[in-house]
Amino acid sequence: MFTANTRDLVRKTYQVFNKSWCRWSSSSNAANETTELASAPDATANQRQQLLNDMANPVTHNSRPTIDPKETSIVLFPGQGTQYVGMAKDLLRFPGARRIFELANEVLKYDLLKICLEGPRERLNRTEYAQLAVMVSSLAALEQLREERPKAIENCVATAGFSLGEITALVFAGSLPFDKALRLVQVRANAMQLSCDQRPGAMAMTIYGPDTNVGEACAKAQQWCLDRGVESPYCGVANYMYPHCKVIAGNVEAIEFLEHNAKSLKIRRMKRLAVSGAFHTPLMESAVAPFSKALSGIRLEDPIISVYSNVDGKPYKHATHILRQLPKQIVRPVKWEQTLHTIYERQQGVNFPRTFECGPGKGLLQVLDKVNAKAAQTAHNVLA
Numbered sequence: 001m002f003t004a005n006t007r008d009l010v011r012k013t014y015q016v017f018n019k020s021w022c023r024w025s026s027s028s029n030a031a032n033e034t035t036e037l038a039s040a041p042d043a044t045a046n047q048r049q050q051l052l053n054d055m056a057n058p059v060t061h062n063s064r065p066t067i068d069p070k071e072t073s074i075v076l077f078p079g080q081g082t083q084y085v086g087m088a089k090d091l092l093r094f095p096g097a098r099r100i101f102e103l104a105n106e107v108l109k110y111d112l113l114k115i116c117l118e119g120p121r122e123r124l125n126r127t128e129y130a131q132l133a134v135m136v137s138s139l140a141a142l143e144q145l146r147e148e149r150p151k152a153i154e155n156c157v158a159t160a161g162f163s164l165g166e167i168t169a170l171v172f173a174g175s176l177p178f179d180k181a182l183r184l185v186q187v188r189a190n191a192m193q194l195s196c197d198q199r200p201g202a203m204a205m206t207i208y209g210p211d212t213n214v215g216e217a218c219a220k221a222q223q224w225c226l227d228r229g230v231e232s233p234y235c236g237v238a239n240y241m242y243p244h245c246k247v248i249a250g251n252v253e254a255i256e257f258l259e260h261n262a263k264s265l266k267i268r269r270m271k272r273l274a275v276s277g278a279f280h281t282p283l284m285e286s287a288v289a290p291f292s293k294a295l296s297g298i299r300l301e302d303p304i305i306s307v308y309s310n311v312d313g314k315p316y317k318h319a320t321h322i323l324r325q326l327p328k329q330i331v332r333p334v335k336w337e338q339t340l341h342t343i344y345e346r347q348q349g350v351n352f353p354r355t356f357e358c359g360p361g362k363g364l365l366q367v368l369d370k371v372n373a374k375a376a377q378t379a380h381n382v383l384a
Contacts, residue, residue: 070351070378073152074343075145075172075358076368077138077165081273082361083130085119088137088384096143100178104136107179108186112136125274127196131189132182135168137384138359142172145356145382152356158315158343160308162364163239163280163334164188166326173303175322180298187294191287192277192330198286201278202255203238206248207269214246217265221254228253238280240337242370249278284330292327313338337371344375355379 091097101113115124116133123129138161146153161169167185170176176184208214218235225233235250235258248258248270259270277284300319307316311328313335344352352375357364362381369376 069353072353073156074353074355075159076364077161077168078359079163079165080130083133085121087360088116091140094143097140100140107182127189127193131164131185138168141358141382141384158306169307173305173307175301175303184294188291191290195284195287196277199283201283202252203249203273204270208267212266221257224257225253234282237333239334249281287330288327308339310334313342340371344372358382360384
C-alpha cells in the first residue's frame with residue numbers, strides 16, 4: 001500500500017507537472033524532477049501544443065517545419081463490458097502499473113486488483129466494480145505504453161474514451177485528478193445501478209442494412225409499449241458504432257418487440273448486451289444529479305490535449321465545458337462513430353497518427369477498422 005508520504009509525493013508531482021502522465025508513474029527520481037520543474041517552463045506542454053497546432057492544418061501551414069502526423073499518437077480507452085477475470089495480470093511486471101493499483105486500493109479501501117485477478121466473475125461484472133476495474137486497468141496499461149514506447153505518450157495529441165472510458169481519457173489529459181476520478185466513478189456506477197433497479201432496461205447490438213429505418217423501428221417499439229401500459233417507455237439509439245451498426249436501448253419490452261419483429265423491420269441481427277439497464281438513454285435520468293454533484297466538487301483543469309466528448313463527438317474546450325457536458329453523457333447516445341470521423345479527418349495525402357487502445361479488449365480498434373481502415377493500419381492494442 002502507498003504510505004502517506006508516497007501519496008503526497010504523487011499529488012505534489014501532479015501539481016507541479018500538471019501537464020504530464022508521469023504524475024502517476026511516481027518514478028524513483030520524481031522528487032528531483034519536481035524540484036527542477038518548479039522553476040522551469042513546462043517543455044512537454046509546449047511540445048504538445050506545437051503538435052496540436054501542426055495537426056490542425058498539416059498541409060497548408062508553412063510558417064515553420066511541421067511535425068509528421070505519423071510521429072504523433074492518439075490514445076483510446078474502452079468502457080464497461082470489456083472486463084474479464086484475470087485482467088491486468090500481465091501489466092504487473094511494470095512498477096508503475098503496480099503503483100497505480102496500490103494507490104487505487106488505498107483510495108477505495110478494498111483490493112480492486114484482487115477482484116480483477118481473481119473475480120469471481122459475478123462480482124467483477126457488477127457495475128460498482130466493473131467500471132473502476134476497467135478505468136484503473138486502462139491507466140495501468142498506459143504504464144506499459146510509457147515503458148515500451150515513451151514517444152507515444154510524449155507526442156500524444158488527442159484522446160477519447162467510450163462511455164466510462166471518457167473519464168479515463170480526462171485523467172490522462174490532466175483534467176481529473178486520479179483519486180478524485182476514482183470517487184467520481186464510484187458515484188457514477190452506484191447511481192447508474194440504482195437507475196437500473198428503478199427502471200430496468202436492455203441494450204442490443206443491432207446490425208441493419210441501407211433500407212432499414214432505425215428511427216421508425218424504435219418509434220414502433222415505443223408505441224407498442226405504450227399500448228400495453230408501460231409507463232413512459234423509451235426506445236432509441238444508445239451507441240453509434242460504425243456504418244449500419246448501432247446499439248439500441250430502452251425498456252425491456254421495447255427491445256423484445258424489436259427482436260420479435262426484426263424481419264419485418266428489416267433488422268438483420270440483434271445481440272443483447274450483458275447489462276441490466278438502458279445506458280445512455282433517458283431511463284438513466286436519476287443518475288445525472290448525483291454524478292453532477294460529485295463532479296462539481298472536483299477542481300477540474302483544462303485538458304492539455306484534445307479530449308473528445310461522447311455527447312457530440314467534438315473536443316472539450318475547457319474545464320467549464322467538461323463540467324457542463326460530461327453529466328449529459330449518462331442520458332445521451334455515445335456518438336463514437338462521429339467521434340472517430342472527427343479525430344481522423346484530414347486532407348488527402350496526410351499521414352495518420354499511430355493509435356493505441358489502452359485497456360481490456362480490442363473492440364475499439366475493431367470499430368476503427370470499420371470506420372476508417374487506413375487509420376486502423378497504424379493502430380495497436382496495449383492490453384490490460
